Amino acid sequence: MRHGRYPLILSFLLPPLALYGIFVLSPYLQAFQISTTDWLGYSAQADQVGLANFRTLLHDGYVWNALRNNAILLAVVPVVTIALGLFFASMLTMGGRKGRAGVTGVRGTALYRLVYFFPQVLSVVIIALLWKEIYSPTSGLLNGALRAIGLTSTPAWLGDPRFAFWCVLAVMVWSNVGFYVVLFGAAMQAIPRDIYEAVLLDGASRATMLRKITIPLLWDTIQVAWIYLAIAALDGFILVQLMTNGGPNFSSDVIGLRMYDTSFGSENKFGYASAIGVAMFFLTLSVAVLALRTARRDRIEYS
Amino acid sequence: MNRREILRRSAAAGLLATPAAGLLAGCATSGGDDKGDAGAYKGTKSEQNPLGVAEDAPLEVVIFNGGFGEEYAKAHEAMYKEKYPKAEVKHSATQEISKTLQPRFVDGSPPDVVNNSGAGQIDFNGLVSQNALADLGELLAAPSLDVPGKTVKDTLLPGTVEVGSYDGRFLVLNYTYTVYGIWHSTKLFAERGWSYAKTWDEHIALCRQIKAAGIAPWTYAGLHPRYMSWPLISTAIKLGGPSVALAIDNLEPNAWKSDAMRTAADAWHQIVKDRFILDGSPGLDHKQSQTAWCQGKAAFISCGSWLESEQKDVTPAGFNMTVAPTPSLGSGDKLPFEAIRGTAGEPFMVPAKAKNVAGGLEYFRTMLSRKGAQDFTRKVASLPVVAGATDGVELPFGLATVVKALDASGANGFNWVYNNYYRKLERNLVDAACGEFFSGRISPAEFLDQCQKGADSIAQDSSVKKYKRAA
Numbered sequence: 001m002r003h004g005r006y007p008l009i010l011s012f013l014l015p016p017l018a019l020y021g022i023f024v025l026s027p028y029l030q031a032f033q034i035s036t037t038d039w040l041g042y043s044a045q046a047d048q049v050g051l052a053n054f055r056t057l058l059h060d061g062y063v064w065n066a067l068r069n070n071a072i073l074l075a076v077v078p079v080v081t082i083a084l085g086l087f088f089a090s091m092l093t094m095g096g097r098k099g100r101a102g103v104t105g106v107r108g109t110a111l112y113r114l115v116y117f118f119p120q121v122l123s124v125v126i127i128a129l130l131w132k133e134i135y136s137p138t139s140g141l142l143n144g145a146l147r148a149i150g151l152t153s154t155p156a157w158l159g160d161p162r163f164a165f166w167c168v169l170a171v172m173v174w175s176n177v178g179f180y181v182v183l184f185g186a187a188m189q190a191i192p193r194d195i196y197e198a199v200l201l202d203g204a205s206r207a208t209m210l211r212k213i214t215i216p217l218l219w220d221t222i223q224v225a226w227i228y229l230a231i232a233a234l235d236g237f238i239l240v241q242l243m244t245n246g247g248p249n250f251s252s253d254v255i256g257l258r259m260y261d262t263s264f265g266s267e268n269k270f271g272y273a274s275a276i277g278v279a280m281f282f283l284t285l286s287v288a289v290l291a292l293r294t295a296r297r298d299r300i301e302y303s
Numbered sequence: 304m305n306r307r308e309i310l311r312r313s314a315a316a317g318l319l320a321t322p323a324a325g326l327l328a329g330c331a332t333s334g335g336d337d338k339g340d341a342g343a344y345k346g347t348k349s350e351q352n353p354l355g356v357a358e359d360a361p362l363e364v365v366i367f368n369g370g371f372g373e374e375y376a377k378a379h380e381a382m383y384k385e386k387y388p389k390a391e392v393k394h395s396a397t398q399e400i401s402k403t404l405q406p407r408f409v410d411g412s413p414p415d416v417v418n419n420s421g422a423g424q425i426d427f428n429g430l431v432s433q434n435a436l437a438d439l440g441e442l443l444a445a446p447s448l449d450v451p452g453k454t455v456k457d458t459l460l461p462g463t464v465e466v467g468s469y470d471g472r473f474l475v476l477n478y479t480y481t482v483y484g485i486w487h488s489t490k491l492f493a494e495r496g497w498s499y500a501k502t503w504d505e506h507i508a509l510c511r512q513i514k515a516a517g518i519a520p521w522t523y524a525g526l527h528p529r530y531m532s533w534p535l536i537s538t539a540i541k542l543g544g545p546s547v548a549l550a551i552d553n554l555e556p557n558a559w560k561s562d563a564m565r566t567a568a569d570a571w572h573q574i575v576k577d578r579f580i581l582d583g584s585p586g587l588d589h590k591q592s593q594t595a596w597c598q599g600k601a602a603f604i605s606c607g608s609w610l611e612s613e614q615k616d617v618t619p620a621g622f623n624m625t626v627a628p629t630p631s632l633g634s635g636d637k638l639p640f641e642a643i644r645g646t647a648g649e650p651f652m653v654p655a656k657a658k659n660v661a662g663g664l665e666y667f668r669t670m671l672s673r674k675g676a677q678d679f680t681r682k683v684a685s686l687p688v689v690a691g692a693t694d695g696v697e698l699p700f701g702l703a704t705v706v707k708a709l710d711a712s713g714a715n716g717f718n719w720v721y722n723n724y725y726r727k728l729e730r731n732l733v734d735a736a737c738g739e740f741f742s743g744r745i746s747p748a749e750f751l752d753q754c755q756k757g758a759d760s761i762a763q764d765s766s767v768k769k770y771k772r773a774a
Binding site: 042043044137156158159198244245248265266268 | 425432433436528547581582584585586606739767
């Protein structure tokens with residue numbers, strides 16, 4: 001058997017590795033190479049400019065403005081989404097009042113879970129268009145509701161630099177929460193009921209239960225959620241592009257949109273866009289590493 | 304093999320992978336070097352075939368599938384095939400011209416005809432500066448396909464060649480003739496007894512009257528506020544003459560802060576100050592604002608002549624949309640009230656590296672024939688750049704007003720092209736400034752400052768090729 005091992009390993013490992021190399025690694029490496037050129041994208045001509053693109057990047061006010069928005073997304077979206085996800089998931093698995101000692105969800109748990117998960121089924125494009133209509137100042141659902149309760153001057157949501165960014169952020173949270181409700185819910189189902197029954201007998205409140213029992217036991221899942229959401233917060237491209245296209249006056253711009261706009265939008269500086277992409281790559285990487293490091297805790301195993 | 308060994312080997316593999324990837328990257332950006340004319344199709348020039356089309360050469364056409372659809376192009380392709388039955392015509396349509404064609408430009412194998420339009424349009428500044436477009440000069444000199452005794456150039460409406468020229472070379476054929484103006488519904492105006500105002504003071508008085516009647520005088524596409532820069536710049540040009548536009552196009556210092564622009568911005572600020580704009584307009588996109596206008600929530604909207612076909616589905620019967628020029632500021636205006644902005648739009652191009660350049664030019668000759676142009680007008684209710692293409696064609700109401708406005712404007716028509724030269728300036732920078740200005744967050748002076756700052760940033764950007772045009 002020992003002699004036959006290498007061909008076997010090679011035949012199983014090489015094709016996927018080759019595919020990975022061609023379709024994942026090489027484009028990444030190419031982006032690094034292109035980011036050092038002044039390539040304009042529609043001819044084969046590209047001259048090496050060294051790190052000039054990165055120098056421009058450092059002094060590009062629009063890029064910094066977009067990064068600032070990404071930083072806000074990074075600070076707000078994961079926290080709010082995970083908090084809401086945990087809250088809804090614990091309501092669905094142990095929020096019920098029936099039988100003080102029993103641990104059950106609120107009535108209609110299955111239905112709620114379905115409803116929460118619904119945005120996840122829709123394509124992001126549909127979500128963006130749906131909410132664009134909801135936010136529409138003249139015929140939108142939101143302003144309609146505000147007028148119905150007697151407000152006369154309703155905001156122009158996506159057209160107002162004070163609100164546009166937060167409107168997109170809200171949609172981002174809305175479209176993500178459902179998935180984490182289901183994820184956390186599934187993880188909570190795996191926690192042995194005896195633990196809850198024991199602490200309930202000891203007289204713990206629901207808040208204490210969540211803080212002292214559920215969250216520590218869910219920590220691995222929360223960590224995964226954290227990293228996913230942090231990476232999503234550094235993107236946010238589709239929602240922003242479709243709902244506001246970065247406006248008004250760049251108030252809802254994000255770094256992904258800057259890159260797209262630089263290559264396919266208002267200009268076609270592919271070299272510079274690649275430099276933005278490379279910066280994004282390192283940002284995302286550092287965020288992921290940081291999230292993993294800071295969230296590391298001892299694993300709890302049920303026995 | 305133990306784990307350590309695997310790690311060591313994969314590290315070595317990683318080292319090997321890097322130069323290989325470098326090679327790959329090299330392929331991606333260095334493919335399609337000048338192959339010269341090898342593989343290009345050429346035929347013999349003759350009286351019947353002035354462009355030298357190879358009869359059996361295949362022709363590939365890529366159409367932007369937007370407001371005009373793709374049916375009109377299929378008809379043109381059928382006409383081409385009628386003349387060259389041996390040629391195989393390949394047709395495709397997409398909404399993402401840039402993303403679809405980018406790899407093919409790099410690869411050196413672009414299609415023969417590209418309708419470079421829509422939001423996914425390729426920036427012309429980039430294409431021209433990379434010499435990616437074929438010179439269409441030969442087309443202009445060729446005889447018209449079905450107007451005897453005239454060259455193709457003779458059949459074109461004024462301004463068509465200028466707007467498609469970069470540093471004197473005609474590179475882009477803009478096929479439709481677009482008029483930019485202020486639109487209103489003559490039905491609504493007749494019902495209320497209003498009439499369109501010719502001077503700015505009258506316009507403001509009319510706005511007051513409209514507002515008193517419970518209708519918002521104006522609405523605009525708040526998510527694409529550059530639509531409002533068109534009437535504002537038009538007002539300035541009518542006041543100060545075409546040199547106002549020339550200075551802006553040539554990125555002259557303080558072009559945006561000229562006296563004419565200043566006066567025009569002050570005038571337009573009135574409709575913001577007096578709250579003549581439909582509440583919430585800053586949050587509407589172009590479709591939403593146009594629909595609010597069609598529903599009678601607002602009286603005026605600024606748009607190009609594609610408005611009628613874009614709003615076809617939601618326009619009530621008998622709405623009678625009508626285009627009108629911007630009001631004159633006063634008796635000191637250099638251009639009369641009738642002067643309106645008209646320009647060739649909907650760009651078509653033949654890539655320089657196309658296999659069948661002659662075929663592409665011949666396809667344009669087919670489009671620009673009287674038959675091809677009239678067919679286009681019938682199919683999409685828009686004006687092509689061919690003179691007389693509307694003769695004998697029954698026009699829808701809005702387009703008929705466009706033709707009338709163009710006739711009245713005559714030689715006083717004007718245009719600007721900074722948006723073609725420097726796409727980013729209009730699409731991003733002026734756009735953002737308009738958003739702030741028309742939602743009332745900044746003053747006219749701040750608005751012009753912001754536009755000027757944008758223009759200066761383009762002027763200083765050494766990676767953007769600059770173009771100059773003469774009056």
